[in-house]
Amino acid sequence: MKHPYRIREIAAQAGLSPATVDRVLHSRGGVRESTVREVRQAIADLDRQQTQVRLGGRTFMLDVVVQAPARFSAAVRAALEAVLPSLRPAVIRSRFHFLDSPSVGDLVAVLDKVARAKSDGVILKAPDEPEITAAVARLPIPVVTLVTDLPGSKRVAYVGIDxxxxxxxxxxxxxxxxxxxxxxxxxxxxxxxxxxxxxxxxxxxxxxxxxxxxxxxxxxxxxxxxxxxxxxxxxxxxxxxxxxxxxxxxxxxxxxxxxxxxxxxxxxxxxxxxxxxxxxxxxxxxxxxxxxxxxxxHDLRQDMRRACQAVMHARGALPGRARTNPSAIQVITPHNAPPVQF
The missing domain is CATH 3.40.50.2300 (Response regulator)
Structure with a gap:
């Protein structure tokens, strides 16, 4: 079991004695298989806690750039604000850039402005146009596409349905x-x-x-x-x-x-x-x-949570790399419509 932790840390996490943990880690025998599982679980728990420690006190500034009708842009804002508490101990700050005009030039201008600002990442809903792909390439920060993809760009992940x-x-x-x-x-x-x-x-x-x-x-x-x-x-x-x-x-x-x-x-x-x-x-x-x-x-709140996490993966604040994982498609009828929507 490779790990960076002291025996006393693992023992405290597992609720076992240091001597027992030492026997498990060095395969000396004389311990039950259930005890071995407890030690492994303690190490896994410490790994997760290390992630929380890395995130604690960190603030991420995200720029949310959306070209869409006003009602969808409002839904994006509400969804992001709803998931912010679940992303703690990291602190997410956001700047919203909503465009309801079809002008590709206006959208490119916003992305170029973001490139000059201090930002940790961009969540982007935009048409698949060469000018947009070029603007994404100029951004020195991770870009996550939202609900509609730009597969030819250097985005780090796509969030939304298939x-x-x-x-x-x-x-x-x-x-x-x-x-x-x-x-x-x-x-x-x-x-x-x-x-x-x-x-x-x-x-x-x-x-x-x-x-x-x-x-x-x-x-x-x-x-x-x-x-x-x-x-x-x-x-x-x-x-x-x-x-x-x-x-x-x-x-x-x-x-x-x-x-x-x-x-x-x-x-x-x-x-x-x-x-x-x-x-x-x-x-x-x-x-x-x-x-x-x-x-x-599809759950837009889940999409926004995944988008924030993808940026944190790309910035090295979370282990592993950002991945595209399409959201589940829900079929809603009059009989299973939830009372509150975003």
Whole structure:
């Protein structure tokens, strides 16, 4: 058993005598196997405590850079603030840089500003554009991507769901509900180059080709970040496509899902299934009203905790290296929706 601890430390941790610990460490025999396990456990406990000692008194300044609608940015802030107590004894300070405009130039300017500031790491949600990848390369600190990845960049880890698997899950749910009924599917997405949305749509279409190759997939794109435009475009599509019976909304545009529901109501149409993403206030209300069939959700608080830990791994404050470990995809229905959401 290799370890850096004195026998007296191990004995105190294990609640055993120094003589017994000495016999275990030097394999002298005459001790029970259960006692050997107690010594091993004591060493493991001391290892963990050493990690806490290293973190004690350390302050990490993190810059959270998010290009997203205001409601998602607010959810990110709330999620991070909720997990801060669980990260003690380390102290996390944060600066938030929220952009709701699609300008890549504005986002690059923020990242370049962060590069000149004193920061321990960046948590980043950004589109997969060459300019963003180049800006990440200029950062002298660890970068963790959040909910949508930049795999070609020098980020140290990605936190969030496996978006391609999420899209495939949506296709599975749509087909379970539609079963053998005929009908087409409407996919609603945002504009831009967010890899997360691209992967969701790719996973959805791939699974639909396997499960229902004869179903047509139509698309409405929120080009202007305006719910009223989504409403009008959906109404126009429905007027010319009476066969649409299912909806998959794979983005987080404010009011977008409610706009799709109102468009169906406006033309006097019903849908059999509507699958969306993220259990925010709007989607929770639609779910409880039975206007959404299911919401694909992941715990944003867990993502933020993992993002902070990834930065601490990259800074050497936690043992091991930062790793990408996708979050679990939760299928939320009106029957298992939690009362409070972030």
């Amino acid at each position: 978006n391609r698997a999420a899209g495939a899950t949506a296709a599975y749910l749509v087909e379970q509900w539609l079963a053998d009924r005929a009908g087409d599917v409407l996919v609603v997405r945002g504009h831009g180059s967010f890899r997360g949305e691209d992967e969701r749509e790719s996973g959805f279409r791939a699974e639909m080709r396997v499960r229902a190759p004869l179903r047509r997939i139509h698309e409405v794109v929120d080009e202007e970040d305006r719910a009223d435009a989504v409403h009008e475009n959906t109404r126009e599509l429905l007027a010319g496509t009476p066969s649409v019976r299912a909806v998959y909304s794979l983005y987080a545009g404010a009011g977008g899902n409610a706009a799709v529901v109102k468009a169906f109501d406006a033309v006097g149409r019903r849908y059999d299934v509507f699958v969306a993403h993220d259990l925010d206030g709007e989607n929770t209300a639609l779910l409880r009203e039975r206007r959404l069939s299911a919401v694909l959700h």
